[in-house]
Amino acid sequence: MGAVIGVVSGKGGVGKTVLTLNLAAALQEMGYSTMVLEGNVTSPTSSIYLGYLPVERTLNRVLRNEIPLDEAILQHPSGIRLVTTSLNVSELTDDFEKIAGIVEQLKTRCDILFVDGAAGLGPEAIRCMEWSDNVLIVTNPEIPSVIEALRAVRIVRGMNKKLVGVALNRHNPDKHQMTEQEVELILELPVVVRINEDDLFSEATAAGMPLVKYKPGANTSHQIFQFAAKMVGTQWTPPKKGLKEQIDQLVEKLGINKIKLPIPAIKMPAMKMPAMGKPKDTAPKK
Numbered sequence: 233m234g235a236v237i238g239v240v241s242g243k244g245g246v247g248k249t250v251l252t253l254n255l256a257a258a259l260q261e262m263g264y265s266t267m268v269l270e271g272n273v274t275s276p277t278s279s280i281y282l283g284y285l286p287v288e289r290t291l292n293r294v295l296r297n298e299i300p301l302d303e304a305i306l307q308h309p310s311g312i313r314l315v316t317t318s319l320n321v322s323e324l325t326d327d328f329e330k331i332a333g334i335v336e337q338l339k340t341r342c343d344i345l346f347v348d349g350a351a352g353l354g355p356e357a358i359r360c361m362e363w364s365d366n367v368l369i370v371t372n373p374e375i376p377s378v379i380e381a382l383r384a385v386r387i388v389r390g391m392n393k394k395l396v397g398v399a400l401n402r403h404n405p406d407k408h409q410m411t412e413q414e415v416e417l418i419l420e421l422p423v424v425v426r427i428n429e430d431d432l433f434s435e436a437t438a439a440g441m442p443l444v445k446y447k448p449g450a451n452t453s454h455q456i457f458q459f460a461a462k463m464v465g466t467q468w469t470p471p472k473k474g475l476k477e478q479i480d481q482l483v484e485k486l487g488i489n490k491i492k493l494p495i496p497a498i499k500m501p502a503m504k505m506p507a508m509g510k511p512k513d514t515a516p517k518k
Contacts (some may be wrong), residue, residue: 234339237346237396238271238364240388242380244351247401248370249278250433250443251456252348253312257442258453258460259344261313262468267305267342269335270316271360272350274324278295279316281479283440290318293331298396301337310445314341328359335363344464353383361388368396369421373409378418385419399422403428425459428452446464449480 239255241248270291279287284306293299306314315338317325327406339345347464349360354445361367367388372382381398388395400423412423436446454470461468464512471476 233268233346234265234342236335236362236363236365238349238367238393239346239370240349240357240367240384241351241369241377242341242353242357242382242384243371243377246370246372246377247427247433248351249281249348249402250437251370251399251427252346253278254279254442254444254453254456255460256344256346257310257462258444259459259464260460261444261457262464264344264464264465266344266346267313267315267338267344268346268501270314271347271356271363273326273331275350276317276319278314278332278348278477279306279319281437281440282310282314282442283317284308284314286319287316289330290323291334292318292323294326294334295325295327301334304340307481310441312442317448326355327376328355331379332361332363351430352382353387353470357384358387358469361391361393364393366394366396368383368399369419370399370401371415372402372412373400373415375410378410380458382419385421395421395427397422399424399459400426402429403427424462484499 239252244285251470252268256268268278271276272289279285288308289299289304289306291304294301294304302425304315307314308314315334327477335345335347346362347363350356369378369384369388372493385395398415398419398421400412403409412426416423430443430450431454432447432450433443433451436443443450444456447453457468457470
């Protein structure tokens with residue numbers, strides 16, 4: 233019987249879904265059987281991040297008894313197994329009681345089941361908390377996100393659910409953001425991981441892959457791998473890099489790939505062609 237980890241935020245747009253998918257992929261890479269359930273049943277996004285558009289085998293069809301549950305488990309090339317809902321507005325559902333039964337079935341098919349909760353604190357987000365054994369709070373180091381995270385923390389505590397801690401996402405030391413200590417003081421909860429803001433996340437999304445599979449050697453991927461290992465009580469050691477990976481990491485660290493240098497215009501000197509006279513008659517004289 234697998235553990236169920238709900239991932240919620242309170243505020244939308246903090247990177248919760250991307251982090252959920254990357255944690256599932258990282259643990260899968262470590263040998264754990266993981267699965268992701270789309271908890272945002274009316275506005276699903278996890279499938280989009282993985283390049284599924286549209287999705288034919290959805291949880292909606294399982295709820296209507298059109299397909300068996302195992303047929304709705306999508307196997308992504310990254311190794312992630314995903315159960316998602318339909319983007320079709322005609323298939324909107326709020327049959328949370330049946331979905332609770334689906335959660336019970338899915339956790340028998342994996343070691344860890346991640347439930348990607350809906351943004352906000354509406355019925356879908358609340359159900360995600362109820363279905364979970366443990367809840368991870370995701371926030372950005374900005375006051376609006378932290379305040380909404382605080383509301384989520386209070387709801388989870390009211391349910392007597394275990395809180396994993398706070399994932400502080402999109403940290404950027406070059407921006408005016410809240411410190412870890414300030415976030416912990418407000419939420420009365422430890423920051424268990426800090427994920428840097430990284431343009432590589434957008435590149436990975438465009439490729440339809442989680443970052444830990446798209447660029448496993450990136451520093452941000454290492455942060456996710458280390459936290460994933462921490463979640464299951466183990467340690468993760470980065471694999472030794474080849475020369476190319478070492479150079480790529482150095483370029484990324486120095487920001488060389490982000491520097492745009494002006495390209496000077498090159499003026500070519502005018503070329504004077506010699507005057508061409510009338511060709512000489514080289515035919516032999518008669």
